[in-house]
Amino acid sequence: MGSCNGCEVEIGQAFGPVYDADRYGARLVASPRHADVLLVTGVVTHNMADALARTVEATPEPRVVIAIGDCAIDGGLLAGGFGVRGTVGDVTHVDLAVPGCPPEPDAIVAALRQVTGR
Numbered sequence: 001m002g003s004c005n006g007c008e009v010e011i012g013q014a015f016g017p018v019y020d021a022d023r024y025g026a027r028l029v030a031s032p033r034h035a036d037v038l039l040v041t042g043v044v045t046h047n048m049a050d051a052l053a054r055t056v057e058a059t060p061e062p063r064v065v066i067a068i069g070d071c072a073i074d075g076g077l078l079a080g081g082f083g084v085r086g087t088v089g090d091v092t093h094v095d096l097a098v099p100g101c102p103p104e105p106d107a108i109v110a111a112l113r114q115v116t117g118r
Contacts, residue, residue, distance in 0.1 A: 002042045002043045002045040002071070002078060002083065002084065003041040003042025003043075003069070004042070004071075006069070006101070006102035007041035007042065007072070007102040007103065009102070010068075010102045010103060010104065010105050010108060011039060014106075014108040014109050014112070018105075019105040019106060019108075021108070021109045021112050024109065024112060024116050024118040025116040025118050026109075026112040026115070026116055031058075032055045032059040033059070035059050035063070036063060036064065036115075037065075037066060037112070037115055038055065038056065038059055038063065038065045039066050039068050039108075040052065040065060040066065040067055040068065040072055040094075041068045041069050041072055042069070042071045043071045043079070043084045043085075043086070043087060044084070044090065044091050045083045045084060045085060046084075046085045047083075049085045049086075049091050052088070052091050052092060056092045064096065065092055065093060065094050065095050065096075066094070066095065066098060066111055066112075066115075067087070067088040067089065067094045067096070067097045067098070068098050068102075068103060068108065069098065069099070069101060069102050069103055070099055070100065070101045071087075071101075072087060072088045073087060073088070073089070073094075075087055076101060096114065098111045
């Protein structure tokens with residue numbers, strides 16, 4: 001998607017040794033085919049809308065889509081931009097949203113804990 005990479009840095013911290021999302025049963029995997037949850041950051045650009053839809057489709061049911069950051073939720077600073085198709089919710093169903101620009105790692109971990117139930 002069209003992210004500034006700030007949210008990705010915070011996701012990395014959420015899985016790092018300080019916040020350790022792994023202890024709550026959340027794991028990073030290399031393929032959507034092995035995932036239960038998709039963390040989506042940034043606005044959806046015109047050239048990435050189909051890729052997002054295919055990624056969601058490749059994720060087995062039941063799946064959870066979490067929009068991470070203001071841009072993914074409502075377009076943030078990039079709303080209405082030339083290359084912007086819209087928000088994650090404009091392309092696919094969003095189950096959870098983690099607001100912030102960027103959201104803090106503990107907020108990301110809290111959302112993952114809602115999903116894992118731990």
